[in-house]
Every structure is written in structure tokens, then in C-alpha cells.
Amino acid sequence: xxxxxxxxxxLIQPPDLDAFREWNREKKSRALVDKVMxxxxxxxxxxxxxxxxxxxxxxxxxxxxxxxxxxxxxxxRDLRVAGQGVTELDLWxxxxxxxxxxxxxxxxxxxxTSNALRREVESGRVESVVEWxxxxxxxxxxxxxxxVPFIPVRAMLxxxxxxxxxxxxxxxxFTGQKICLLPALILDVGLIHVHRVDKYGxxxxxxxxxxxxxxxxxxxxxxxSAEEIVDTEEIRRYPDRTIIPYYLVDAVVHAPYGSHxxxxxxxYARDEEFLREWVEMSxxxxxxxxxxxxxxYSLANHxxxxxxxxxxxxxxxxxxxxxxx
Amino acid sequence: MSExxxxxxxxxxxxxxxxxxDSVTAFIGTGxxxxxxxxxQKMHAPNLIPIFEFGGTGARLVRLPRAVGESRTFYRGVAxxxxxxxxxxxxxxxxxxxxxxxxxxxxxxxxxxxxxxxQHHPPKVRLPGSGGGNDVGSLCWRTIxxxxxxxxxxxxxxxxxxxxxxxxxxxAREAAGLPPDTGPYRVVSxxxxxxxxxxxxxxxxxxxxxxxxxxxxxxxTGFELIVPGGVGQNAPPTAEELxxxxxxxxxERFYI
Numbered sequence: 047x048x049x050x051x052x053x054x055x056x057l058i059q060p061p062d063l064d065a066f067r068e069w070n071r072e073k074k075s076r077a078l079v080d081k082v083m084x085x086x087x088x089x090x091x092x093x094x095x096x097x098x099x100x101x102x103x104x105x106x107x108x109x110x111x112x113x114x115x116x117x118x119x120x121x122x123r124d125l126r127v128a129g130q131g132v133t134e135l136d137l138w139x140x141x142x143x144x145x146x147x148x149x150x151x152x153x154x155x156x157x158x159t160s161n162a163l164r165r166e167v168e169s170g171r172v173e174s175v176v177e178w179x180x181x182x183x184x185x186x187x188x189x190x191x192x193x194v195p196f197i198p199v200r201a202m203l204x205x206x207x208x209x210x211x212x213x214x215x216x217x218x219x220f221t222g223q224k225i226c227l228l229p230a231l232i233l234d235v236g237l238i239h240v241h242r243v244d245k246y247g248x249x250x251x252x253x254x255x256x257x258x259x260x261x262x263x264x265x266x267x268x269x270x271s272a273e274e275i276v277d278t279e280e281i282r283r284y285p286d287r288t289i290i291p292y293y294l295v296d297a298v299v300h301a302p303y304g305s306h307x308x309x310x311x312x313x314y315a316r317d318e319e320f321l322r323e324w325v326e327m328s329x330x331x332x333x334x335x336x337x338x339x340x341x342x343y344s345l346a347n348h349x350x351x352x353x354x355x356x357x358x359x360x361x362x363x364x365x366x367x368x369x370x371x
Numbered sequence: 372m373s374e375x376x377x378x379x380x381x382x383x384x385x386x387x388x389x390x391x392x393d394s395v396t397a398f399i400g401t402g403x404x405x406x407x408x409x410x411x412q413k414m415h416a417p418n419l420i421p422i423f424e425f426g427g428t429g430a431r432l433v434r435l436p437r438a439v440g441e442s443r444t445f446y447r448g449v450a451x452x453x454x455x456x457x458x459x460x461x462x463x464x465x466x467x468x469x470x471x472x473x474x475x476x477x478x479x480x481x482x483x484x485x486x487x488x489x490q491h492h493p494p495k496v497r498l499p500g501s502g503g504g505n506d507v508g509s510l511c512w513r514t515i516x517x518x519x520x521x522x523x524x525x526x527x528x529x530x531x532x533x534x535x536x537x538x539x540x541x542x543a544r545e546a547a548g549l550p551p552d553t554g555p556y557r558v559v560s561x562x563x564x565x566x567x568x569x570x571x572x573x574x575x576x577x578x579x580x581x582x583x584x585x586x587x588x589x590x591x592t593g594f595e596l597i598v599p600g601g602v603g604q605n606a607p608p609t610a611e612e613l614x615x616x617x618x619x620x621x622x623e624r625f626y627i
Contacts (some may be wrong), residue, residue, distance in 0.1 A: 101394045103425065103427075103440055104440060105438075106437075106438045106440075106441065107425070107438060107440035107441055129500075131501075132410065132438075149500045150500055150502055150503065151499050151500050151502030151503075152499055152500060153498075153499030153500075153502075155401045155438050155439070155470040156401060156402065156437050156438070156625070156626070159497075159499060160499070163497060163499075164496070164497045167492075167493060167494065167497040168493055168494060168495070168496065169493065170492075170493040174492075175491075175492050175497075177485065177501065178499060178501070179501045179502075179503065179504070179505035179506045179509075180424060180454065180458075180501065180502045180503040180504075180505075180506060181454065181455075181458035181461075181503065181505075181506040182501075182505070182506070184454045184455055184458070185455065185458070188455055199462070200462050200507055200509065200510060200548070200549065200550060201458070201462075201505055201506045201509040201510060203509065203535070203547045203548040203549050204532075204535045204538050204543065204544060204547030204548070204549055205505055205509075205532045205533065205534065205535045206485070206531045206533065207485070207501045207505045207532070207533055207534070210491055215548065223548055224547065225548060226548070247580055248445065253428055253442060253445065253451050254425050254426030254440060254444070254445055254452065254453060255426060255451075255452065256425050256426065256440060256453055256454060257425075257453055257454050257455065258453070259453060259455075260453075260455060276423055277383075280488070296437040297375025309441055309442060311441075311442040312442075316438075316441065318437075345619055367442075368434065368442070368443075368446075369442040369446065
């Protein structure tokens, strides 16, 4: 196949699908074993300095914030990150944990650009920044989910987003037209928060599925946190709701309000006041540090975080959820 | 009766809402497009189908979403799927309109939301990046860009083409491999409504906002704008539009 043009961005995580097959054969047990552990144990066992890591869904929506904060608490450094994010990746930038970045969107949505991202990227502390569209980065997961080294797409063509990516434009062998090829993206570690999971890792989500399906199939290690750990019979009653089967999962973490300050559809609403606190404090390095001290470094675990937020406030967020009304 | 008072954001939302017909699919991003889609649904387009990139399709925009994945993006919707489904739906030609924004736009409607300055890394200013913007601008049939209008934003060349407009002119999108017959349709700015000349694919003035002269539009545009003979005037927001916008679309005044 004739390569017409190549993006000049670094291929931060080159795909090796045969090695991935081998990994899945050797390292991912098909046995139904209890994988429940604390957030501290899961992060300590599976997240490591320099790993390539990704999160799903994003910042304010069904986001594994408990696990994200634990990564900060354990100071896992030199992370290479698949970047679709709001507050979750902001915490990692704020704590200066990110070394390389495949970016599609990192910002604060209605609250504008991310100051934490700006400080880390504009200073050059993030060494490599490679551009993708949002569809693009998810299709890269999809390629891995398909078990193939690349996927052809019709986006990114003609743009600087392509030029500063690691994609290629080729002549389609069937139509003769130009088509963009995206390399498969295999995460060393993925973090996903779900509504319910059993102790083996069979996970179900409600509402939009974001990119949980694709990303869960593109991880060497996958940590699932959940609002609720349920009996396997509950899962077996509605198997059509299972988006992540157990054999993809390495650790199961019970994390009620695990998406706070983001929302969890049909469970609790987003915490606007708390989100604004990060928006304000992340404007300066001192404020960022104070926020991380207050909500992460000075707390031992997720329960202490929930205690700090307070039951009363969490109940209000639960009452505010309006998805079924 | 005197005309009702309104602020520039309200004007942008009302003019953007008027661009959306009924019974079409529209890819909606954070911010003003959400308000415009909601207003359109409550005015003239009750069967407008808003589509959000993380999977929400056909929501009733009863309450205003604050994020493109939040539950309000599929509240009473017809489907809640995922990002691949939405982007593939756009790829197959099912999404009629797409809304875009950015820090810079050029005469061909190319958009920058990635960096400011000549160098990619490290950049002078890092912006959020493409997000779904590049996908929307590549794959939806017609895109509508909503922008503040000044010479820092309407520039001869964008620092970075995050999202393709007509690239370098006629035929450039097709030559790059993008689907035919797609591209920028309108620009709704704080000063005017603009479209693109069929021959040259360059930006053209359609009509100015209330109280704005053609000269003011030209002064605030950093490139040569096509000005046809009969430039119209956009009607100001009606009392009904403002009432619905303030009391039903955004009663919490989150955006307006």
C-alpha cells in the first residue's frame, strides 16, 4: 500500500498485536477469581512509573476519579497518557505526572482552557504532544479491540491535526481514494468507572457507553471501579447490560461516588460548586498544590475523601440527579 | 413598543438557532450550540435531533447540558450509544449540521483550537485541541461556526488547522480525501452572518447584526471579505425568543 503522507508526531506507543495476543493468552486468566481490592492496592499493583495509561469516560461524566486521585497519591510519574480529559487529567498535570501525551481534547468545557495543561505543555515539561481527533483516538482503541494494527478513517485528512499526529495517509487499495490510517493504541493500564460490577469484574454501565467498550478491550491491565459490587447472579440476570466481561479485568475496586465531582447518570448529579473550586484553584501553581494537599495528599483513601465532602452534600447530589424524571 | 434589550451572547444564540431547520440531525458541542439547539427545539424546530459526541441522540433539551457527555445530552433521547457510533454515523453521511467554534478562523473557514503561535511544541499558548471538532468538520454535511468577531480571531492564516474548512480553496477538501460536498456553511459571529462563495470558497458577508455597519465588519476582519451587492440586516431577537431563552432554555443563567 502506497503511503502518501505521514504525520510527524511521535508514535508514543507502537502497537504489537501479536505480543498483545500473547499477553492475553498468558496474563489474563479465564478463571472466575475474586479480584476485589482497595484502590491503593489496585494502583500499587498495576500502575507504574512510565506506563502508558488512559481513563474513561471523562472528567465530569462517569469518570474513575477515585483511581485518578490514588495515582496522584502514590505519585506515579512519567506517565504517558491518552488525552481525552477534563478534571481527571488536570489532576495529573497539576501533580506533574505526565511525560508524553496523545491529546484530543483537554480543557474544562464551559469553564474554558485548562491552566494545568497550559503550564505543563507550554513549559515543555510534557516532552511530547501528539494530536488526534476525538473520533481518532477512540478508533485507535477500536483497532486494538479488533486485534488489528491500524484502522482506516475519513477524518483528520488535510489538517494540521493530521500533520502533528502519527497517522498516515495512503491510497485505498479498493477505491484509489486517499484514506487516513490510525495506528492501534494498546494501553498498559486503563481505568474505568462503572455503575455495577461483580467480584470477578463483569461490569455494567447505564446511559451512554462513551468509549468503555473499545478501551476496555485495548488494555494490558484494566482496573474497574464501581458504585456498587453486586452478586454475579445480578449480572447473569441482565447479561445484555455487560459491557466489560470479567476476563478483561485485573482489579475490582468499590468506589461509591467514584465519579465525584463529576456525575453518574441515574445515581448522582455533578457537583458544580466543587468543580468551580478546582477551576479557581488550578489557576495558580500554589492553588493547585493547595487543592492537591487538601483533597489527595492529606487523605489516606477514598473513604476519607467522602468524609471530607460530607454525607449531607452527597445526598443532595443524589437527590439532584434528574435522568429518569 | 421599543425593541427588547439583549446582550451579545443572546444575539449569537438567537441567530444560530434560526439557522437550524426542523427534522434534521445536528452535531452539538458545548456552549452556545447547546443553547441554540434548545431554543430552536422550543421555537420552530421541535423535531430537531441533537447528537452529542459521546452517544446522546435526540435528547429533549429540557434542561441545559453543561458537558457533551452529561445525562442531559440523552434526556428523553431516542438513543444513548457511544462515541464510535456517533462518529461512524457522521462518516456514513447521516449528520446534516455540525456546530464548531475556535480561537481563529481564516477566509476558507479553517479553524484553530490547538495552539497560538508559530511553533507546535512547546507552544506559546496551548488550547484544548481538536476534541470532536476535526471529526465534525470532516464528516458532517454542513458546518456552522460560532465566533466572536475581531481581527485576532478572523485571521488571514490560522496558526494551526485543527479542523478543516475549505483548506486552500476549491477542490482542496476532495483532494485531501475528505468526503465530497461537505464543508463550512455559515459563520455566526458577534457582528454578522457570513457564508462561503460557491466559486472561490472564501468567506462572504450575508447580513450584519442590528446596529452593525458593513464597515465595522470589515474593520474587525483580518482578511479581505467578499461583500456582495445586497447585504442584509439580521433581525434582533424577538420578545418571544428572549423569553424562551431566559425563562426556559437557561433559567439558571449558566451561559447568558
